[in-house]
Amino acid sequence: MxxxxSSLLAGALTRxxxxxxxxxxxxxxxDLSSGAKGVSFSYAQGDGTRAVSYQQTDIxxxxxxxxxxxxxLGIVRRPRRTLRFRY
Structure with missing residues (x-):
């Protein structure tokens, strides 16, 4: 339950x-589900090419x-258990 x-978020943060x-x-x-956020970008500038990479969050x-x-927050009583498939 x-x-x-006693959760990791107890105490310091307000509602x-x-x-x-x-x-x-x-x-x-x-954003991650719809592909709206990119992970790696490259562009050309006057003095050469540049690249920027962002860490991709695991969904x-x-x-x-x-x-x-x-x-x-009390929106759900407890987090949903992970679904596991048995074959």
Missing amino acids: FDPN DQLTAALTTAQQAYL AQLTAFIQLLQAQ
């Missing part, structure tokens, strides 16, 4: 901060983080 008093973090995480999930980790935030 999930206990918000407004947790809500803002949830909104940001959900937007990142939407499973992002989903787990969203579920933890939702549980901490």
Whole structure:
């Protein structure tokens, strides 16, 4: 059973901060799922070419983080268990 008093997010953050973090995480999930955010970019400049790379977030980790935030805020009672298939 999930206990918000002993979770990783207990204590330091206010409810407004947790809500803002949830909104940001959900937007990142939407951007990552839809392909709206790139990971690597290259461009040519007057003195040569440049490249910028960003770390790609693992969608499973992002989903787990969203579920933890939702549980901490009381939106869901506990995070959903991972689905495992048996053959």
